[in-house]
Amino acid sequence: MAIVKYFGHAAFEVRLKGFDGREKIVLIDPWLSNPLSPVNPRDYVRETSRLDYIIVTHDHGDHLGDTEYIAKETGARVVAIFDLAVNLSKKEIETIDANVGGRIKVDDLFIVLTPAIHSSSHGNPVGVVVGGEDIRIYHAGDTGLFAEMQYIHELYNPDIALLPIGGHYTMGVEEAAKAVELLKPKIAIPMHYNTFPPIKADPTKFKEIVEKKTSTKVVILKPGEQIQYP
Numbered sequence: 695m696a697i698v699k700y701f702g703h704a705a706f707e708v709r710l711k712g713f714d715g716r717e718k719i720v721l722i723d724p725w726l727s728n729p730l731s732p733v734n735p736r737d738y739v740r741e742t743s744r745l746d747y748i749i750v751t752h753d754h755g756d757h758l759g760d761t762e763y764i765a766k767e768t769g770a771r772v773v774a775i776f777d778l779a780v781n782l783s784k785k786e787i788e789t790i791d792a793n794v795g796g797r798i799k800v801d802d803l804f805i806v807l808t809p810a811i812h813s814s815s816h817g818n819p820v821g822v823v824v825g826g827e828d829i830r831i832y833h834a835g836d837t838g839l840f841a842e843m844q845y846i847h848e849l850y851n852p853d854i855a856l857l858p859i860g861g862h863y864t865m866g867v868e869e870a871a872k873a874v875e876l877l878k879p880k881i882a883i884p885m886h887y888n889t890f891p892p893i894k895a896d897p898t899k900f901k902e903i904v905e906k907k908t909s910t911k912v913v914i915l916k917p918g919e920q921i922q923y924p
């Protein structure tokens with residue numbers, strides 16, 4: 695059984711069973727000091743027994759967030775696009791530099807960086823598919839809609855898709871609903887909305903459109919809430 699917890703904006707913690715049979719804890723885009731977050735980075739570090747990986751989709755502040763602090767405090771390895779990882783490694787953070795393409799060679803989890811249509815200062819922005827024994831999750835990062843999301847479904851078949859719906863900088867509600875049609879996850883969870891005025895969006899509208907058009911279930915998580923899967 696896996697647990698996916700939302701910290702607001704694009705920040706998620708995933709607890710899942712690794713291929714070594716042990717629970718793995720992964721933080722994605724850990725901006726835990728975002729205005730909606732239920733916990734500050736200091737308390738998170740204090741309350742978390744262990745952190746295995748931090749995955750950063752790109753270097754914008756609302757995604758790179760508190761990576762440096764949390765990585766140093768926990769010793770978690772940071773997975774990022776090559777250019778960003780090189781930059782982070784100069785700050786004495788243990789990194790796994792990778793790029794968009796195939797499976798990253800770590801033993802305990804399935805991790806693939808996927809394309810994202812967006813911008814960034816260090817390397818290309820990415821999404822990520824992360825999985826273990828019992829689940830595969832796709833975190834889209836910041837992105838517009840792109841047709842190759844269909845390949846993410848065909849190749850990796852994620853059970854859960856975490857999708858930005860805020861518009862302005864990323865997909866909005868309608869584009870994200872189209873993304874669900876391509877990704878065909880069992881569950882879609884909206885993210886990257888209502889943190890600031892430009893990304894105001896209505897997640898219930900997203901749920902309405904998706905559940906009318908597809909068999910995917912939309913789960914709206916408030917910051918601090920989590921779901922179990924399966």
Ligand code: ZN
Nearest residue numbers: 752754812836
């Ligand atoms: Zn961004």
